[in-house]
Amino acid sequence: MRETVRGWVGEARHIAVLTGAGMSAESGVPTFRDAQTGLWAQFNPQDLATETAFRAHPQRVWDWYAHRREMIAGLQPNAGHVALAAFTVRHPGRLTLITQNVDGLHQRAGSDDTLALHGNLAEDRWLDMPRACCQAETIETGHPPRCPVCGNLRRPAVVWFGEHLPAAALEAAELAARNCELMLVVGTSGEVYPAAGLALTAHQCGARVVIVNPEATPLDGVAELCLREPAALCLPWLLA
Known part of the structure; x- marks a missing residue:
């Protein structure tokens, strides 16, 4: 064959x-569910992969994706x-x-x-429609990063549940x-x-x-x- x-x-x-x-x-x-180890084992994967979850707990979701990025970074x-x-x-x-x-x-x-x-796990994008103040060179670092003027958050550039x-x-x-x-x-x-x-x-x-x-x-x-x-x-x- x-x-x-x-x-x-x-x-x-x-x-x-x-x-x-x-x-x-x-x-x-690791698969999406297999990455649920250590601290993250207590969470349902879908609770970490929706816009609603991000808006409710932005640092938690951001750190979850940072964890996944670290897991993948050393792979070839x-x-x-x-x-x-x-x-x-x-x-x-x-x-x-x-x-x-x-x-x-x-x-x-x-x-x-x-x-x-x-989408791509290694990339970010703005959570809300960016305004004139949302510029890459002025992003304020944090968990997650944000625009220092309007507070617009950066989010992982992946497709979450419920998104097109x-x-x-x-x-x-x-x-x-x-x-x-x-x-x-x-x-x-x-x-x-x-x-x-x-x-x-x-x-x-x-x-x-x-x-x-x-x-x-x-x-x-x-x-x-x-x-x-x-x-x-x-x-x-x-x-x-």
């Missing part, structure tokens, strides 16, 4: 790749991340990389054009799903929408869908083939 998929990679004029938490786990990134992209980045260098414009992951490992591997549907995905990234991802000839769905549970719906879109538009995942997923039914392998082992071979 590997050889078949490798042939499809060679034939496809446009490839879309959707990655999820399983790919990050191969680099040692795995061979799957590197293989995707190298492919885009060799074949400009042929591959669109879409990720549900917020750890930034794709970007650190060299995939600068990654469509990060759930970034419109531009989602639109570009949907376009790639509609236009690709091959979609690789790598390390994702296939349960989180609208990201999982991209595989259904690709299938409905005539693309071959291939699942790369050691475990079965709800998207297996729309797949031409399922490769039960970890991404770090499979992708370097498929994209060589």
Whole structure:
């Protein structure tokens, strides 16, 4: 089956790749719930990932995300991340990389054009619509940082529960799903929408869908083939 998929990679004029938490786990990134250790074990993850929670307890939520940033900072992209980045260098414009992951490992591997549907943990943005006084050079450090004039808070630039995905990234991802000839769905549970719906879109538009995942997923039914392998082992071979 590997050889078949490798042939499809060679034939496809446009490839879309959707990655999820399983790919990050191969680099040692803990899942959202697995990061609930020590002090943070007493909290429900959803109580630390909503705008309401941030407004009610900004320091608690900020420090939780600082904790997650520290956990990820020492980790490195795995061979799957590197293989995707190298492919885009060799074949400009042929591959669109879409990720549900917020750890930034794709970007650190060299995939600068990654469509990060759930944001990036390493970045911040303003909580409320910034005013003229909200300038990067005047941000007051703290837990969280804030504008010293109006008090507007900085928040992690990730998508919290109840929030919309970034419109531009989602639109570009949907376009790639509609236009690709091959979609690789790598390390994702296939349960989180609208990201999982991209595989259904690709299938409905005539693309071959291939699942790369050691475990079965709800998207297996729309797949031409399922490769039960970890991404770090499979992708370097498929994209060589």
